[in-house]
Each structure stands twice: as C-alpha cells, then as structure tokens.
Amino acid sequence: MRAKDGAKRAPTESDVARLAGVSQSAVSRAYTPGASVAESTREKILKAARELGYHPNMMARTLATNRSNIVALAISYLDNPFYAQVVRELSEKLRETGRHILLFTTSPDGKADPALEDVLSYKVDALILTATTASHELAVQCQAAGVPIVQINRESKLPGISIVRGPNELAATKIAEFLHAGGHLRYAFIGGTVESGTSKVRENAFVGRLRELGVKDVLVAHGDYTFEGAAIVTRQLLSMAEPPDAIFCASDYMAFATLDVAKREFNLKVPDDLSVIGFDNVPAASRFAWDLTTYSQPAGLLVDAAIDIIDSMIARPGRRAQRREVQGELILRGSAKRPPASA
Amino acid sequence: MRAKDGAKRAPTESDVARLAGVSQSAVSRAYTPGASVAESTREKILKAARELGYHPNMMARTLATNRSNIVALAISYLDNPFYAQVVRELSEKLRETGRHILLFTTSPDGKADPALEDVLSYKVDALILTATTASHELAVQCQAAGVPIVQINRESKLPGISIVRGPNELAATKIAEFLHAGGHLRYAFIGGTVESGTSKVRENAFVGRLRELGVKDVLVAHGDYTFEGAAIVTRQLLSMAEPPDAIFCASDYMAFATLDVAKREFNLKVPDDLSVIGFDNVPAASRFAWDLTTYSQPAGLLVDAAIDIIDSMIARPGRRAQRREVQGELILRGSAKRPPASA
DNA sequence: CTGAAAGCGCTTACAG
DNA sequence: CTGAAAGCGCTTACAG
Secondary structure, rough: OOOOOOOOOOOOOHHHHHHHHHOOHHHHHOOOOOOOOOOOHHHHHHHHHHHHHHOOOOOHHHHHHHOOEEEEEEEOOOOOHHHHHHHHHHHHHHHHHOOOEEEOOOOOOOOOOHHHHHHOOOOOOOEEEEOOOOOOOHHHHHOOOOOOEEEEOOOOOOOOEEEOOOOOHHHHHHHHHHHHHHHOOOEEEOOOOOOHHHHHHHHHHHHHHHHHHHOOOOEEEEEEHHHHHHHHHHHHHHOOOOOOEEEEEOOOOHHHHHHHHHHHOOOOOOOOOOOEEEEEEOOHHHHOOOOEEEEEOOHHHHHHHHHHHHHHHOOOOOOOEEEEEEEOEEEEOOOOOOOOOOO | OOOOOOOOOOOOOHHHHHHOOOOHHHHHHHHHOOOOHHHHHHHHHHHHHHHHHHOOOOOHHHHOOOOOOOEEEEOOOOOOOHHHHHHHHHHHHHHHOOOOOEEEEEOOOOOOOOOOHHHHHOOOOOEEEEEEOHHHHHHHHHHHHOOOOEEEEEOOOOOOEEEEEOOHHHHHHHHHHHHOOOOOOOEEEEEOOOHHHHHHHHHHHHHHHHHHHOOOOOOEEEEOOHHHHHHHHHHHHHHOOOOOOHHHHOOOOHHHHHHHHHHHHOOOOOOOOOEEEEEEEOHHHHHOOOOOOOEEEEHHHEEEHHHHHHHHHHHOOOOOOOOOOOOOEEEEOOOOOOOOOOO
C-alpha cells in the first residue's frame, strides 16, 4: 500500500483540506454543484486545490455515486467515414456534459465480441451500439444490469432497447421511385450483412416499391458494409448476362466500391450505362470521381437523438424504450440518371 | 445511499462470498491471477459468481490498485482514414491485454483542449496523443502526474515524452529524389498545420534534398491536414503564373484533395501535367480515381511501438522517454511520373 | 454552513 | 490456503 515508486502520490481531498484548513467533506462539497458551502470557504478550497494541483478522482467518485460519466460505444466499421463522423459527433457532444467515450471496437467478422465483463465492469452510464457485429447477448446482459442502451442504425427484437435510425423506409422508397422514373430496366440492391436488420428494412422498402411499380425482379446482393465486399459483389452483378443498370447501395462507402469497379474494371459510363445511389451522404460523396447521388442521414441528428434518449433514461430509470427516426433527403448528384421530365 | 430505484444493485464480492460460503477476500483472490486460492475454492466461487451474474467493479479495483486498464487517446482528425486505422488498431491491440480506450477528441481548430482534469481524473494508465491539436500543457501536466505519455507522429520539445514516428526524413528525401529523377520543373510541398513538427520535418527533408539536387525554389503551403484546407491551397498553387508540376502532400488525405482539384477544376492530366505524391498509404490510395503514389507508414507498426513503450514505462516508471521510428517504403502508383530509365 | 462518520467495492499485507 | 481488517478517495445523510 505504498505510493508507486516513481510518481509521487496524487493529491487528494484530504491534502487540500489540510492546506485549506477545512474538513475533507468541505472539499468534496466545494466540487459538488449545489452543495452548501460558504463562498469564502469554497474560494479558500479552490485556491489550495490549485496550489497542490488537485484533480478529483473519478474512480472514487464513481464508486460512491455509481455514475461514471463514461458512455460505452461499441462499433465495428470505423473505416466507414460515416461512422467516423458519428464517433466524432458523439464524442464532442458528450464532452459538453463532461462525459467521455470508452471505445469497444469489434472486428467486422464478428469474432471479437466486446467482452461483456468489460462494459459491465466499468460501470458505464450507458451503452451505444452502432455499426457493430456485437451480439445481442451483450445488449441483453447490459440491460439486465440496468444500463441504458441505445442502438444507432441497428434493429433489435429486444423490447427494452431504444433505437435511433435514419429514414430507411422513406429513403429506399424514394430511391426506388427516382430510379424507376429515370427509366432503368434492371435493378439491384447491395445490402450490408445478411443479418443486418437495417439493411433488410431498406431492401424490403426498395424491392417492395419497385414491385408496386411493376418491376418483378430485383437483384439482391450483400457487400457486408465493407468496401471490398461491395467490390466483389459488384463484379458478380456486372458480369451477369443481363447486368443491372441501376444499383442502390445500403451505404455510400459501398457505393464508392461499386462505382470504382464499374468504371475501372467494366469501363461503364456513369450514369449512362449504370446509375448508382448510396446512403448516408458522407462528405466524400460530393468529391471528385464519386459525385454520388445519395440519401442523407445526418450523423449529428442521430447522435443528438441518442444522447437525448440516454439522458432521459438516466433521469428516469424506469422509462420504456424509445424509437426515433431522423429525417434526410435525396441528394441529387451525377451518379444516377435523372428522370427525363423532372417532376 | 439507497440502491438506485429501477435496477437492482449489481452483485458484489460479498454477495458471491455469501453464496459460496467463503470470505469476501477469498472471492477477490479468485479473480487475482497468481493469488493463492485452493483450486476447489476457486471453482466454488466462480460457480457462485456465474449464478449471480457477478462482474468485478473496475472502478473499485482501480481505486485500490491505482491501475485502471484505461488508456486515454487524444485525437483530432478522425475523418482522416489513416487515423481511423490507428484508432482501430490501437483499440484491438489494447483489448488483447484487457485494456480500453477512453476517447478525447479535439476539434481541429484547436479550441477544445481535452479537459486536463478529465484525463487526470480518470486515472488512465497512459496517454497517447496523435493527430491532435491538444496543447503541450496537457502533456506537461500529465507527465507531472506520472502518467506515461507517447505521441504518435507528433514532435515535442519536452524531454520526458516518448515518440513514435513514421519514416519522415527518409520518405521525404526519397520522394524528392524520385520526383527529381522524374524530370519535374517546379516543386511544391503541402504540409499540415504550420505548428506541426512532423510536417516541418518532412518539409525540411524534402526541400533540403531538392536543394542539394539543384532545385532552388520549392513552394510551401499548408493544408492543415484537412481535405478542404488542402483543396484551397491547391487552388492557389495551380492558379499561379508558373504552377508546380510536382506536389508532395504530407498526407494521403490531403493528396486526394489535391488530385481532386487538379483534375476536376484545372483539368490537369495526372501525371502528365502534374505529379502528386502522398504520405501514409491508406487503403483508399490504391482505389480508383486516386491511384496515389505514396510512402507507406504502417499504422499497425506505429501502434505496436506505442503500446510497447507504454508497457515498458508502466513496468519501470523511472524509465526515460523513448523514440522509435517505423519503416515504410515508396509505393509506386500512377499519380506521379516515373523516372525515364528506372534505376 | 460545517465536520465526523459510514459506506461505495475492491486489494493486500498480516495472522493463523 | 484462508479470514479479518485497513485502506484506496470519494459522497452523503446526520448532527450541530
């Protein structure tokens, strides 16, 4: 129980109290918003704290209050710029309330489930799951432990889990209508993973609307939300006897791969030979070669909604799960043919 | 001090001890590698723990041991795919030893310094700074508090701070030689921020080597490590009366912007009219429109070195700062003219 | 407004 | 190998 060899022990409330000539509990109060301390006492304490270089020990505080100000974030596809954006927005917005992200990356192959124990051990205030292959068991257990959970763009059958999603049905429906109005003949959908509920929702809305419009067959493939996966699947689609001339990809990131393969390997003219539409509207979608037509899904709004839900669940633990949908819009660019007489 | 309303209190060692019929300290030992517990006792305990759904409380453990198994990561440019890769590699490799990342994002404008208190409050085992605008004061204070610090790709005058870097001098030198052999006439360097030591090192080596080769004037601009910043500066460079025909960008990410502007806005043929070389060799560098010639800087190796240093500093707190350089190589692709008679 | 004291859930000498 | 006990640095009723 000796101090670590090198570094001298960090100052504690007791050290500050001694220097300021008050009790240790007074020091604690000086750092507790709303606690009753005389202003003069408080100043004396803060001065002493500054002098000693005192910083409250969050671990001790957490032990006493059961609130860590840490939010666990489980995420796989950090290479997808959309999710890099989500992480950044989340981090910055949590910081505004003094909270931080504890990162749990999961490999896209789903092998490394974020160790259950870990997220439970750290007594996180909430758990956010997004773009992750994390098992549902993780969610179940955390929920049992009373940790508020919200999933961003991830479906779930579990009743207690809150969900924030993009405009999946509406977007897919509008995209189907837009492509159909553009006079395309053969349609394909490149989804994420086979298990992805979000991808399935988009697929169903896309295929469903096309069917209503009289299109019988829509090719469906899965790019696993990865660039490489989408590239492989695009190769297969474009190698068919009658390849599609319109492809809707479940993410911009995959759409980039589709465009890449179409132009470079198949020498197709976009959008003359092939129209490609993505989903997300990441910054890169408007850049150079891509010039991608897509449906926007503002990361900032998704994050706002997620934080809002978390806060309400922390405030009222008994609260039931919430579901929110964020708005987006069809962003017209050059990668998809436009309807002849634009409505 | 009552249990939180909704969720029942999480089971503790005492709960497990009661169920297993042993003392609380025995339970603790069962979870401490190398502690002396009879195998039969241990099994009894683990069984009881499973039954109760017990998970050790890291906050309490940290308070007792002063080790949190949390590593703070300060980072700004999450949108740069190279750093997204660094984050992922770091997260996965730390997980192998049961550690996790506590994320401190800083806005690229440098406004939001990661709150000093925060990183100190969480009693992190180490602090890693990379691609960040975080002030040096942060580093100084953490160092004073005895927190091991390593900077990835960030220079520092502070004596106690360990640094892991890419092959800056060598890469810039080779790139200068390669472009010069390619017979270019007017050279430009697009660096990161003006304050970036890493950028300065690359600039000096690049300009220095060109000077040795007889090139007097090398244009120097700063893209601030952002896509937009690089685009703006590229516009300026290419609008000059005598624009450069060879540009070395301090990151692939900025090189993409340069290529984008050159091709789309100035209708330049790459590499016929303009050669562009980047730095990092991110996955996107080999994709479609870019086909970027660059110098590799393996994120995995940088991360390995950083973790290695952290571990050694934790093991021997008195240890002095270390500096490591990771190897890379010139990756030949289509964005830069090759020397006529390749050596 | 202030202090003494108990408690948060662990680890770790210290005896046995 | 095992248990009782002190201690890690906080918060928070409880008295005063």
